[in-house]
Amino acid sequence: KAGVTQTPRYLIKTRGQQVTLSCSPISGHRSVSWYQQTPGQGLQFLFEYFSETQRNKGNFPGRFSGRQFSNSRSEMNVSTLELGDSALYLCASSGGPGDTQYFGPGTRLTVL
Amino acid sequence: EDQVTQSPEALRLQEGESSSLNCSYTVSGLRGLFWYRQDPGKGPEFLFTLYSAGEEKEKERLKATLTKKESFLHITAPKPEDSATYLCAVPLSSSASKIIFGSGTRLSIRP
Numbered sequence: 001k002a003g004v005t006q007t008p009r010y011l012i013k014t015r016g017q018q019v020t021l022s023c024s025p026i027s028g029h030r031s032v033s034w035y036q037q038t039p040g041q042g043l044q045f046l047f048e049y050f051s052e053t054q055r056n057k058g059n060f061p062g063r064f065s066g067r068q069f070s071n072s073r074s075e076m077n078v079s080t081l082e083l084g085d086s087a088l089y090l091c092a093s094s095g096g097p098g099d100t101q102y103f104g105p106g107t108r109l110t111v112l
Numbered sequence: 113e114d115q116v117t118q119s120p121e122a123l124r125l126q127e128g129e130s131s132s133l134n135c136s137y138t139v140s141g142l143r144g145l146f147w148y149r150q151d152p153g154k155g156p157e158f159l160f161t162l163y164s165a166g167e168e169k170e171k172e173r174l175k176a177t178l179t180k181k182e183s184f185l186h187i188t189a190p191k192p193e194d195s196a197t198y199l200c201a202v203p204l205s206s207s208a209s210k211i212i213f214g215s216g217t218r219l220s221i222r223p
Contacts, residue, residue, distance in 0.1 A: 004155075006155075031209065033209070033211065035213075042213060042214075042215045042216065043156075043199065043201075043213040045210055045211060045212065048209045048210065050209065055207075055209050056207055056209050056210040058210075088153070090155050090156070092155075097203070097207075097208040097209035098143045098144055098203045098208030098209065100144075100146060100158060100161045101146070101158075101211060102158055103148075103155035103156045103157070103158075104155050105154055105155045106153075106154065106155045108153070
């Protein structure tokens, strides 16, 4: 079974730009969660989608948004990028709430 | 408040020197505790899920145990390739779909 895939793997943007990251979950998984990982803050929960509905959101500003499509693929968008948005963005999929989450390789975003 | 705390922050061992990593949690109605391994610049790799106190799971040199307040990841006769950051995580008591992670233990095994 193919694992979670994320594209792109690396991204360099400048302040003020926007970015869209993509995540394809494991086949059959309907829940997709997004996390931001930085050296100082560790792994922080961004949001979780299940059957195209956002069910949970972490403590991030409204510049961070996401969506999920009918095939369970998910995208997250960050608008008006700031230097502090530089991080590894991780996507994880699971069969349902509270189930074991399996992570993708991440997208390394650098904001200059 | 739901919380996950891992200790120590970093651990350096000699190859073959066994030790344990700790994950303490304050979550009411635990719905599972997850252990992951993460190599630098990569996504976390799933290791174990534990559901109830007294449960134990093993994989190669790793064994995870669970009590009502904490979990231990025991590493027996580690090898340099076991060097990584080990993370534990639990679903929130208020929402199973929101997972909170500990800050991790950076494990380094010297040959």
